[in-house]
Amino acid sequence: MADAYPLELAVNGRRVRRQVPGSRTLLEFLREDLRLTGTNLACDTGDCGACTVLVDGQPYTSCIMLALDVDGREVTTIEGLAARWQAQSGAAPPALHPVQQGFLDEGGAQCGFCTAGMVMAAAGLLEANAAPTATEIQAGLEGNLCRCTGYTKIVTAVAVAAERMRELRR
């Protein structure tokens, strides 16, 4: 492969070593090289948030990030979020991350195309702020577009998840 460079990182807790072209985005790397199709491509310009993943626990839009930029770092996609939560909380599989459970219970997903990115952005938000207000949740999800829900149930889902996580910590 011409113009390819070594990349080594952890994806969903697994060590991955590949040669990747310099122009390959993190999203392309995840979807095409690793076949992790849970992260969706919706704009390719970083404007909609559908491709959000966690890099070292922080949300990033993977469509405008180069794969080589995450060399040596730890990437979590929607497929690995439940396991990440299980490792953090000691919950037994197949427990979902409280944000996933919140989206499930509260009707946060309709067509679901924004859901993976929305869940990852919310999980990242709650890692940074364990007790966000409704306004802080809305602001934290400003970069994630949804065409189905009007965000109402998404904001509720995140608030419910935050509450559950606080309860578990007590």
Place this chain on the structure above:
Amino acid sequence: MSVETGSKPFKVIGTRVPKLDAVEKVTGTVRYLPDLEVPGMVWGRILRTTVPHARIRRIDTRRAEALPGVLGIITGFDVEQYPFGYAKDHLALKRDVVRCIRDEVAAVAAETEEIAAEACRLIEVEYEELPAVFDPAHALRPEAPQIHPQFPGNLVNFSYKFQAGDVERAVREADVVVEGTYTLPYVTTACLGTMAAIAAWDPRGQLTMWSTTQIPFLYQRDLADALGITGDRIRVIQPPVGGNFGRGLDLYPIDIIAALLARHVQCPVKIVFDRDEEFLASPTREPCVFTLRTAARADGTLLARDARVIIDNGAYVSWGSTTPYVMMTTVAGFYRCPNIRFDTAIVYTNNVYSGSMRGYGNLESTFAIEAQMDDLAERLGLDRLEIRKRNANRPGDVTPQGLRITTCALDGCFDAVARDVARPIGRPPRPGWKRGIGYAGMFHVGGGARVYRSDGCGAIVKLDDFGKVSLITGASEIGQGSETVLAMIVAEELGIPFGRVSVVNDDTAVKPWDVGVHASRTTFIAGNAALLAARDVKRQLLTLAAQQLDEPLEELDCEDGVVFVRRAPSRQVAYEKVVRAGHFREGGQILMGQAFYDPPTQMLDKDFRGNVSVTYAFAAQAALVEVEEATGKIEVLRVASAHDVGRALNPIGCEGQIEGGIHMGLGYALTEELKLEQGRVLNPGFLDYKLLTAPDMPEILLTLIETVDEAGPFGAKGLGEAGTIPISAAVANAVKDAVGVRMTELPMTPERVYRALRPARARPS
């Protein structure tokens, strides 16, 4: 949320059930069309014109063909294809002439998406530019460029002329007449998942399409016609789709081109629109100029409405040109009004063409009608709610077109939103901002809509050896939650836990026929079909169980997954046991029920009269806004929305549809506009086409009113579009209430409000 209802004798119906597919969606295991790969699959890419109206002089594909990894290139000159679309007025790959900026001139199949895109750049097309016309008013002039020779005067040859009573006389005799012209923009569905297709031909010449369509069976026929084959050779698979909202209601070139390319290169071809392409080449809501007069008596009683709508159809006919069908129904039916005149001009231009989008036709009419309800109230010194309630539709009404209103809680909807919008908000208006409240109501089909000869849907319910129940429905899931509500209906009717029902709804080779997802019809029509199929299998189940239990059929009933004897409930047998005993024997049988539900309705006749829906849906919304006078900025603080839903089968689904509808309707009101200049789309991206974000959304207060319509499944009526329809009118009325200006153009951007405020300020008070 509040639900106003009587008792609920149900186990599943009325409970808050998460979507059946939510687990896949929150874990990333759902497989949308872009996630799918068919063995041997290659990538397709469409080359579009660079000028909106031109003769194609020459297409040179030689350089592109020489690019390594390119497998084949097709143009309109070298494939067999047939005209398609509502008026059969274009080809998927254009031959000779291009008529709008989205027009397809060539398509490439290549080993990768990148190579296909690069090959498109290497195709040389020589155009001879033709005079173009982008304004429908200009297109109507005699000297205007003619876009289709077969449609002289640039007029789409559909007439939507409706008349009832004597409008002129009513206007003469009225105490007050208000008039206005309302300019409504291009907007687009902006689904998060773009349009996509995979086409695969097998050695027998059978074509399998993975598509984002929402009309799989009509699509089968339309695609067959476009390819010059018979419909039996096409199988349609509908993977989960990232939104649709009407986008998939017609056949569009992407599907035809995928099939043509796949045939040309003899391997499966996948095409996925990128975001630019989605804004450019997926159907839009039709822009229109809506002129309306409303006449009333001094007490507010409506006497007449007189409407004329000029619709920019764009270059070809799709569903956008049929929106007058719905516009007219609202003009002639929403609020009681005896004298009606409605007419349209549907005009070809060199703009991109419009299709169907959630609430189509009704947002446009409702915006005009509800502006004038407020204008009338103002002129007559009446209360804005009072004038609406005075004219509200009531059960038993027949509209001038012959629409028969059965259940109707329009009054109750207005009461609910008036109550909710007035709740304390917790802070005074900010300095420099003025606060206002606006109301608007809505009337829509709620029991199907007979726009085709059939408005039917088929359903099959199958019981298996292990106590599982499969509902095989014609209805399509497009994210709206139809499969969940249909499964609830089956679970309720069969007396089994909800979790035992699974739904098969994505393959035309398996599922029975259905018209498609439109007109808020799925819960009502497919719900009735599912209910009848469940009833059918239940009868078979009880008949078989009667033999096994040696009891008369009439003595049996079922609940919680068992058939039991009514007078001695301990005598019971589990479903799966009945099923197994049914086929593990000589001369056995399977347990499968089926039904086809086609509602007792009529198509509109040549005079546009007929009862198109079994029942009608009503809603009201109220918006509380603040307007900053210095900047023209509108902030919507609260929306109260009340809906006559018949019965809320799955409240979580009802709320989700309404909340999402409000989001889409608020975008129409405030921020969304696909901007075209000289036929070119200026803002094909989320940065410039502004969808509302989470912090932009107001507080939403919902009321579901249950009128329990006897025609609906467990009393339900359609709801999917209702939340979208009145909100732009409610916001405009709230702006008028706040700062005294009547906004007649959408979206109500700060600039437009600012400009509207200046002359109002200049006038002496």
